[in-house]
Amino acid sequence: MATKRVKEILAILDEQYGTDYICYLNHENAWQLLFATIMSAQCTDERVNLVTKDLYVKYDSLQAFADADLSRLERDIRSTGFYHNKAKNIIACARRLTEDFGGQVPDTIEELTSLPGVGRKTANVILGNIYHKPSIVVDTHVKRISARLGLTKETDPEKIEYDLQKVLPKDHWILWNIHIITFGRQICFARNPKCEECFLRSYCREKAGKKK
Ligand code: SF4
Secondary structure, eight states: OOOHHHHHHHHHHHHHHOSOOOOSSOOSSHHHHHHHHHHTTTSOHHHHHHHHHHHHHHSOSHHHHHTOOHHHHHHHHGGGSSHHHHHHHHHHHHHHHHHHSTTOOOOSHHHHHTSTTOOHHHHHHHHHHTTOOOOOOOOHHHHHHHHHTTSOOOOSHHHHHHHHHHHSOGGGHHHHHHHHHHHHHHTOOSSSOOGGGOTTGGGOTTTTTOOO
16 A cells, blocks of 8 residues: 555656656567667666667567577677677577567566566566556666665665565556656766755655755
C-alpha cells in the first residue's frame, strides 16, 4: 500500500512529466530494444542510439544477428564499450531466440533472464516497454534517487527493486523509472544536484534540513 507521502511524490512527478511511457532507447521491435539495452550497459543512451541507427539497417533481422560474425559485430558496436562481451551475448541471445523461442522475445522474467547477457534490469526494460507488464527498472538514477527520497536503504539493485515493489502502486512501476531518469538527468544529478530548483525537495531525506 502506497503511503500518503509516496502518493504525493507520484502525483508531483505525474504533473511534471506526464504519464506517457517514454523509452530513451530507439527501437522498432522487441529484439531491437533487447539488444539496445544490452549495449547500454556502461554506455549512454545517446551513444547506443547513434550505433543502432546504422546497426539495425545492416542487421535487419534477428536471423542476421544469429548469423553474425563475432569480430565484425564487435567492430560495429565498439564505441558502446565492453564490445567483446556485448557482441558475444547479442549473437548468443539471437540464436536462443530463433532456436528456442520461435523468433519472439519472451514476456516473462524467468524466460528473459535465461537469455545470455540478460539480467533483471534488461528483462524489466522489455517487460515494461514492450509488454506493458508492471516492472521496475533499477538503473543508476533509480538507485540514487529512490534512496534520496527515502524509499530504500538497500544498495543491491535486486533488493532495491523489491523495496520499490512494496512502496509503489503497481500502476506506477513502469513510470517510476521513466520519471526518475528524466528527473535525474534534469535536476537530481549524482554530483551537485540542483536542490534549489527541486520540486521534490520537501520529500528528500538526503538534503532535508541541510543548508545549500
Ligand atoms: Fe535530489 Fe536535491 Fe531534490 Fe534531494 S533536494 S531529490 S538531492 S535534487
